[in-house]
Amino acid sequence: MPGCSALGGFGVWDYLVFAGMLCVSAAIGVYYACVGRQDTSREFLVGGRQLTAVPVALSLTASFMSAVTVLGTPSEVYRFGAMFSVFAIAYALMVVLSAEVFLPVFYRLGITSTYEYLELRFNRYLRLCGTVLFIILTILYTGIVIYAPALALNQVTGMDLWGAVVTTGIVCTFYCTLGGLKAVVWTDVFQVGIMVAGFSAVIIRAVVVQGNIGHILNDSYHGGRLNFWNFNPNPLQRHTFWTIVIGGTSTWLGIYGISQSQVQRYIACKTRFQAKLGNKERSLYINLVGLWAILVCAVFCGLAMYSIYKDCDPWTAACVEAPDQLMPYLVLDILKDFPGVPGLFVASAYSGTLSTVSSSINALAAVTVEDLIKPYFTSLSERKLSWISRGMSLFYGGVCIAMAALASLLGGLLQAALSIFGMIGGPLLGLFSLGILCSFANPVGAFVGLICGFTSSLWVGIGAQIYPPLLHSTMALNLSTVGCNLTNAGTDEYRIGPTELLPSTASSNIHSPERPILADYWYSISYLYFSTLGTLVTVAVGIVISLLTGGLKQNVDRKFMLTKEDFLSNFSFLKPKQEEKVKVLTWRPFTMPDEGITNAAFNHIEMDISNSKEKVNNIHI
Template sequence: MATGQPLFGTWDYVVLEYLLADKNMSFTPVAFSLMASFMSAITLLGVSSENYTFGIQFIVINISYGIFTPVAAYLYLPVFFRLQATSAYEYLEKRFGKVSRLAASLSYTLQMTLYMGVVLYAPALALEALTGISKVAAILSVGLVCTFYSTIGGMKAVLMTDVFQSLLMFAAVFSIIIFAVIDKGSFAEIWRIAEQGNRTELLNFDPDPTVRHSWFSLIIGGGITFLSLYAVNQTQVQRYLTVKDLKTAQKALWLNWPILTCLSLSTSFSGLAIYSKYYNCDPVKAKVINSVDQLMPLYVVDTMGDIPGLSGLFVAGIFSASLSTVSAAVNSLAAVTIEDYYKPLYKRIFNKSLSEKKIAVQSKLIALFFGFLCLAVAFLAQFLGGVLQASLTIFGVVGGPLLALFSLGMFTTTANEKGALTGLICGVSLALWMAFGSPKPPLPTLPVSTDGCVDAFNVTAPNLMRTVTGEKEYFWLYKVSYLYNGVFGLLTTYIMGYLVSFAVNKVCGHNQQNFDPNLFIPPVARRLEKMMDSPLSLKQWSDSDEDLRAKYVTNNRKF
């Protein structure tokens, strides 16, 4: 992409420097930041406990990341680089209208605020198990530190610290794997114990949507979650725009995939490593810890507690994972608030634009506000269940419908604002109903034992098996895998949005020719370009439409 002024709108210096890091970042730190923005302490604690409790089926989700990376890179990213706006939701205003932009940005704000609460809650669980520090003290410490440096430093500080924090995350996971191999003698022995405990089942191809994890739910549901995060989410779009051009952003996204997969696979194996130690004495059933999400820190205490520095390394990794995610969210929420709420409201009230000085101060104050808000939400996160499933549920409920909203605008010329908003309301409502409707059936966890607990923790407990009660009394929709929340929300939003838009167009007789190609994915944009260049098509354009066409032809850039 050629350098120069963006096709739609301009930046002031504060936005360029504070929120977009001067647009001069290289793709390597951006790739690490793309991973670290969402792979937080939830990944380290949640994925390891997932594999300990349910087996390794979850690793199939990494295949979906590879399948959907080119979709995000070559369909969605070009549209945002043509737009070049600080807020991704400015696209929705240009494609549909102001109400769509406001609805989407409010949904994003809710999504990220809830997610930040879970992210801060996760290291609190770890510290409670490791040191006995209360959850309140742990949440306050990590939240205040993160809020401070995110507020002062802006996007460039966030990106650079994400790199170092990512390395600490890897160090924490690898330390567990290395000590497990030393303890058991080999990788093969860890795998043998996991296989004996039925933790190695990987070939579940059951298409039943009520099956929690199968190849279908993990690839389809995981892929939709990935796209909702890496294709249209403000946190990631803002990172793409910190590089100089589209090709560099695509390189960053491609590099993100192996980094993300490496962390996911190593964390998954760490779950089996932990199981190799506690396979005959489950710490949760023995009431040594309060939650399966505390398994990893407990393992660190048991195996590395007497080695100076290693427990501290793990704590640093857990904290770093949370810091990177919260800092990313705080900065992006500040960008959305400034661009989508504050600037339009200020201009409407005072009939003038914000000065650069006011933007500089108020961006920092808004980032500070969201930092404190996420602290408050963190105290409610304990009621959302396991941290991994809670985070993916939050992403699915809001992310699926938002992905459909952007897709309606980018993939089809039929969609209009009335249809898009109708679809969004229906999609979010259904996803919320699926995610938080009750009663829910118990999770089909694998069996655990406490036979060895007399020696391990000096407790006496009978052999315990986790069982699943009958599910006939549960409503079918409540039994659907949590990974399908986003899929159902996306399909409902897209189908309802398209049908309502089609009906509105038929009734109102809207002219479907008058579109700027820059607002669509490359294949649709090329088709519209041909229509604009056709003499027959040009006759259908009004005078005002000709102005749009002239603007497009003058500013068109090759990607």
């Protein structure tokens, strides 16, 4: 397209669509505040463990599909190609490991905060360390998620940037504080429909504008965007098959496998088996289908964007100020003649933020109450704890709004978000892996491993922010202004896209004589390996220190470990046939109407397990 298109602003219908989404989201919170039981902290934080698999699965999908996904992923594909689609493999591995390794242990223990496990398995100090790291991680990430749709609104409507930030935080805090987890989950169900509709509108219109899907794919192929497979094992290259599959799996496993924001919804299901695979719907595996669908939509939007702007890049031509504004620019460019549709897209980005931030606020309130208040103030009644949970939701809503200011300093939204998860989530993943998989891991080894893992990932992460990787390792693809008719867009030249920092900053770092030798190797490692590095260092150091400090002499209760029965519980075709006979004969005495709702039921089951080895097999079938 020649030059920057004349973009219109919001019309009446756009505002109506956008306002309607906000009103419905707030109304759901009010509804559950009025009709839902919120007398105890357990009712407020985990919905009384009465939620079913489908809404939980949709809630997981909605919280994943934040504005970082809506805005960041299409821009990523536009600049670096469709290599990002290999994340489909990472998502599959992540879901299987979450469902088969971590979830069985968490659900069996009947815990509300995942960090309770660290005290049960190790000691109170490690639980405190895990809680503090999670709070830091979640607040930083939530700041990015709040800032992202504010960028979209600022670009599309001219609405004040920080006014949009505050509005986002207030709406999230409102319905999360009123309705608790039930409001969060059911609001997510509504919002995921809005997000899918927003993506669909852009895809359909882009196909119409370009004539057909084949035209878009042909342009992407000749522009080098269909670069799905790159098996170069070099860890310094930003995205390859190995960095995405290994590093991506580790990064997302730290989110889906152990993060309170996600696990809190798994354990809110009625039974453990309803949170896993079986003959009926199971939340994690249904969620995987949703993740794949989101990925396909986001990648195709990026390819369509390249097909439309292959001859006149809006970013190079200074039509937008940052790559993360490319998607809203595209929306107003191709949908400006359709009243209400641009509003639907902004509502889509905003819905992603509302779902993610509300989940984070609820999780922050949960870990604060369960890990920092209940253990030290044992005389508090459940009603008081319920009100404290609401107060914590309100408090963390304000903190997350304040932290959004940092997001403007972190460069590209997508890479910044995953880098933060890697630096903090990786060591935490290593800590939980030690506890669940290594029976000889002791508190000393776990603590030293956590410190070493966190130090190493923080070292490389901060170094990468100070000394950005070289352009050849980012593998940015060519962007053209050959079709632009602008005096400030340059001539018929091609330019390699910059890194996640601004072009001038990246160039000055690359040619600076003060760039240390570590910058071109250690600091240039792919940001997706931050989590893998933290996990491996934590596990390796934890194992060595545990063995040196008498870890083999300790006796760990089996209920804190992953067992063979846990791992195979979803795949009955892999079990010996004799186990099926035992199941039919002895399962009935253990069928309880309140199974999985209270800790007392789990305590009863665990007592029976310890008294009968035969019944252990039946519980895990």
